Amino acid sequence: MRKPWLWDYKPDVPRLGVSGLNAWANVAKDVLSFHNKRGGVIIFGFSDSFEFVGAKVRLDSKLINDQLRRYLPDTVWVEFHREFIQSDQRYVGIAVIPPNLGKLACFTCDAPTSEKKQLFKKGGSAIRIEDSSYVLSVDKVDEWNRKDTKLQVGQKYYVDEPFYRVPSPEYVEFVYRQEPCAEIEAALRDPRTSVAHVIGIGGLGKTALATWAAIRAYESNQFDFIVSCTAKDRELTASGIAGLKPEVTSFESLLNAVCDTLQFPEYKQGKLDEREDAVRNMLRDSNGLLFVDNLETVDDLRIIRFLDTLPVGVRALVTSRRLTVKFAVYPVTLGPMNAAETCSFVRSLQSLSSCSYVSQFRDDQILRIGEACNHIPLAMRWMISKSKSASAALKEVDATISLGMHGEELLEFSFRRVFEQMVQNERTVLEVLSLFAQPQPSEVLLVGSALKLPELQDALSTLIEDAIVVKHFNQGLNDECYTVLAITRSFIYSELVKNGGREQTIRVRLRDYFEARDIKNEDDRIVVRSIRQSAGKNDSALLDLAESARRRGDLASAEDLLKQAISRNPRNWRAYRSLAELQRHEFKRPGEALRLYEQAAANSPKDRIERAKLYREWGILLRDSGQTDAVDQAASKLEEAHELNSRDWVTVTALAQIYDRRGASAKVIELCEPLKREVYGKTKEKMLPLLLKAYQRSGEVVAVAEIRALLGQ
Secondary structure (H helix, E strand, O other), rough: OOOEEEEEEOOOOOOHHHHHHHHHHHHHHHHHHHHOOEEEEEEEOOOOOOOEEEEEOOOHHHHHHHHHHOOOOOEEEEEEEEEEOOOOOEEEEEEEEEEOOOOOOOOOOOOOOOOOOEEOOOOOOOEOOOOOEEEEEEHHHHHHHHHOOOOOOOOOOEEEEEOOEEOOOOOOOOOOOOHHHHHHHHHHOOOOEEEEEEOOOOOHHHHHHHHHHHHHOOOOOOOOOOEEEEEOOOOOOOOOOOOOOOOHHHHHHHHHHHHOOOOOOOHHHHOOHHHHHHHHHHHHHOEEEEEEEOOOHHHOOHHHHOOOOOOOOOOEEEOOOOOOOOOOOEEEEEEEHHHHHHHHHHHHHHHHHHHHHHHHHHHHHHHHHHHHOOOOOHHHHHHHHHHHHHHHHHHHHHHHHOOOOOOHHHHOOOOHHHHHHOHHHEEEEHHHHHOOOEEEEEHHHHHHHOHHHHHHHHHHHHHHHHHOOOEEEEOOOOEEEEEEEHHHHHHHHHHHHOOOOOOHHHHHHHHHHHOOOOOHHHHHHHHHHHHOOOOOOOOOOHHHHHHHHEEEEEEHHHHHHHHHHHOOOOOOOHHHHHHHHHHHHOOOOOOHHHHHHHHHHHOOOOHHHHHHHHHHHHHHHHHHOOOOOOHHHHHHHHHHHHHHHHOOOHHHHHHHHHHHHHOOOOHHHHHHHHOOOOOOHHHHHHHHHHHHHHHHHHOOOOHHHHHHHHHHO
16 A cells, blocks of 8 residues: 655745745755655645644745755656635645655755755755654765665666666565575685676576675675676667667676776777776776676677686676686575575565465465475565465465476476466567566557557556566656566567567567657658657657557547656656647646646746747636636736747737737737738638727728728628
């Protein structure tokens, strides 16, 4: 069950302007502390004794975010609502603060200094603990991120700082295995060896143990630097699907990881041999650690040669299914879990929604599951997550034991049974993911699978619950991405290859999408292609997919995609505008459309023409909204649009209609006269009669005759 949002009450909102700077800094502290915890609501207008006193300073979402933007990143958007407005204009103000999915968000500016005190510093942060907001210093932020968010779904690195890069653990709760853990740590300390090599079949937890050892080494300051990389299968990136750029090899990835971690990115530009020499010089006598995971998938022998000839003074921690490195190696052979470890591991799974029934098992029943699964952690997790109940799991145990399979054969059989029970949509999603070594955002899965968004979301939800798909939070995208474990990917891809032209079908879909072959205009295609291939840097692909869904009548998917684009980039004014138009024209929800236009305007673009269009449509929507001050608000927005683009016929006509209702004939003439010979079509039919009426009111006979001639009267 999702934890409830946080709440707080304040008697009034701060004043705008210089006099309120310190008060706004305090609000920013509370907002950031809520955001970093799990989101929440701050209610203005109530005293500490929960009596209504009413907020007095009039605010809206744009104004409150303008004030908070001094101190908070633009990924934090606070919605503000004025409710229960009294006759004296006091009201209840409700500030809705979204939750943060990744690492702690930080302050972007120092708080003002008051009485020689400063509430917070740029780069610091805030967190809510019980009923109080606590400010974290800059030094404490990294420490908090490591300790508090290290097991958040998808945080790529447990440590990511100069000289240290350690991957995040994939386990929910680490099960300490006394013998192999002690061996790995002994291998990393042994002065006679260079490589600690963790060996074992898939699913035994080699990566988990090695990651635990790397984290321990970091926290004990055992090494002066730690470089981590995964020697994955050949990488297939979104832009690489059609061969748009050459893929890097595992060896190049290793060299580049060293350069990046040790803060020498300039060395990445050199030729490969020169880069290798530079890296070897950096590593010599360095007391550093190289952590290389999944070495068995390497098809570039240079990385094996590099590890076999490591410079003296640097160590490597390696995982693979078999002994690959030959020289100065301390092999740690990982076998199945023992009875105590099996019980600890299975009970650790009960925090997962698909495995919650684990609490019903006795120890002897858990050991039966362990026996059926050869005490392989991954096989046990698959069996438990697939079974859905304690009785079903025990039936699976009996059926599996009777087959008498072990090791890799058992692991493949376990997953095959899971795979064969999946519905087609789930298989399709896995097929797309099997083509990628790195986590992918939902738009890639949407295109590759050809599913509708609700179908994709349902499939992902089930696959994540069953421990098949892993979510990763991408800090750059501010969104979740998805992947499968290497052992699962290998199985799915082998099945995909067997399935005739299925792989080619998926690749063609992805290629056509990233090449923008659905865009007919050549100039537009170049722009769209550039946007789509900038995966991880641009959220415009979601807008593109939303528009495609809207055109084919899938309005629910269009709405979800636009909301996802806003979640990814809370300052994406195009997404707000597109969602506002969807609410306005398709769902007929003018109130929601107005709210979205307000947010779009708060993040409006620098381009004058685009900003003018935004304010024009906002003004027209306000004009027809039926609010008490609708006409005044509409006039304000349309006047701003006209100031930005005085030759926009639609803006001029809409503004002239408002002036006409007010009887401001001079204003109508001033607006419409310069454009009277340029307009045509429906705009002409609307604008010229307004101008004619204005001239008639003003008694300008010659001008009246001229306009009538233009109208063909």
